[in-house]
Amino acid sequence: xxxxxxxxxxxxxxxxxxxxxxxxxxTVTVTAxxxxxxxxxxxxxxxxxxxxxxxxxxxxxxxxxxxGTDPSLNSEYIAWRDGFAGINGxxxxxxxxxSFVEGPxxxxxxxxxxxxxxxTAxxxxxxxxxxxxxxxxxDTTVPFIxxxxxxSAECQGPVPxxxxxxITWRNQFANxxxxxxxxxxxxxxxxxxxxxxxxxxxxxTMTVTAxxxxxx
Numbered sequence: 191x192x193x194x195x196x197x198x199x200x201x202x203x204x205x206x207x208x209x210x211x212x213x214x215x216x217t218v219t220v221t222a223x224x225x226x227x228x229x230x231x232x233x234x235x236x237x238x239x240x241x242x243x244x245x246x247x248x249x250x251x252x253x254x255x256x257x258g259t260d261p262s263l264n265s266e267y268i269a270w271r272d273g274f275a276g277i278n279g280x281x282x283x284x285x286x287x288x289s290f291v292e293g294p295x296x297x298x299x300x301x302x303x304x305x306x307x308x309x310t311a312x313x314x315x316x317x318x319x320x321x322x323x324x325x326x327x328x329d330t331t332v333p334f335i336x337x338x339x340x341x342s343a344e345c346q347g348p349v350p351x352x353x354x355x356x357i358t359w360r361n362q363f364a365n366x367x368x369x370x371x372x373x374x375x376x377x378x379x380x381x382x383x384x385x386x387x388x389x390x391x392x393x394x395t396m397t398v399t400a401x402x403x404x405x406x
Contacts, residue, residue, distance in 0.1 A: 195225040211284065212315035214238040243319040244286035244311040249277035256329040256372035261295050261303035267325050271307060275323040279311030286311045300373065301404035303327040333375035333400040338366030350384050350392040360396060368400035375402040 204217040214237070221231040252275060254266030261267065270276075271290060279286035293306040305325050312318040341364060343355030350356065359365070360379060368375040382395040 197222045197224045199223075209237075212240045240283045240313070240315045241317060242282060243317040244279045244281040244313050246309070246311050246319050246321050247278050247280065249275045249309065249321060249323055251275070251323050252325040254325065254327050255331060256303070256327050258371060259373075261305070261327050264327055267305070267327065270325055274309050275307070277309050277311070277321070279319075281311075281313040281317075284314040286313045301329045329372045329402070329404045330406065331371055332406045333368050333370035333402045335377075335398060335400045336367045336369060338364045338398060340364070345390075345392075350394070356394075363398045364396065366398050366400075370400075370402040373403040375400045 200221050200223065202219040202221070204219070206214055206216045209215050215235060217233050217235050219231050219233050221229050223229045252267070252270040254264050254270070257264050257266075271292070274288045274290060277288060279288050289310050289312065291308045291310070293308070295303055295305050297303055303326070306322050307325065308320050308322050310318050310320040341356070341359040343353055343359075346353045346355075360381070363377045363379055366377065368377050378399050378401065380397045380399070382397070384392055384394045387393050
């Protein structure tokens with residue numbers, strides 16, 4: 191306002207100053223000039239703060255095949271976790287970094303291990319955003335049958351199924367053993383039918399099966 195005429199306003203910008211990693215500031219001089227060329231000036235300051243968290247894009251739950259009894263050592267899980275579940279963090283005013291916090295492993299059933307991991311994007315100002323993704327380890331690998339061999343024995347009577355050497359061989363699953371990467375496997379057998387090969391030979395085929403906790 192001017193007592194005796196009309197005043198016009200103008201401004202002169204200063205230089206943007208970085209106060210800290212989260213604050214930019216500028217001083218603007220506002221000048222009022224009347225018809226007589228008389229002026230009055232005052233400085234004003236504008237401050238820009240960064241209070242906006244980074245944006246997390248992409249990212250997805252993961253799955254892997256069981257590799258052993260300790261799910262935390264699973265190579266597919268470790269790659270997924272260390273790759274931040276495929277997340278990308280972007281920030282309008284700076285750089286964001288990603289971190290993770292693992293939850294506990296849980297086993298909803300004997301064939302599944304599950305973990306929830308919290309991934310966080312944090313910018314230079316400490317603004318942060320978090321998302322939770324889940325990794326699931328499943329067991330779809332059949333157990334192994336190790337060793338085992340055909341057997342033979344001397345005739346002990348007219349009923350071959352009562353042959354003690356045969357019974358021992360059968361009950362020992364043809365000397366086979368089993369192993370499973372992620373649990374316990376048990377052996378079972380299914381007997382075929384005794385066949386007369388010739389007057390001096392009786393023969394049977396037995397199927398040995400290894401079954402793990404998941405029914406594989």
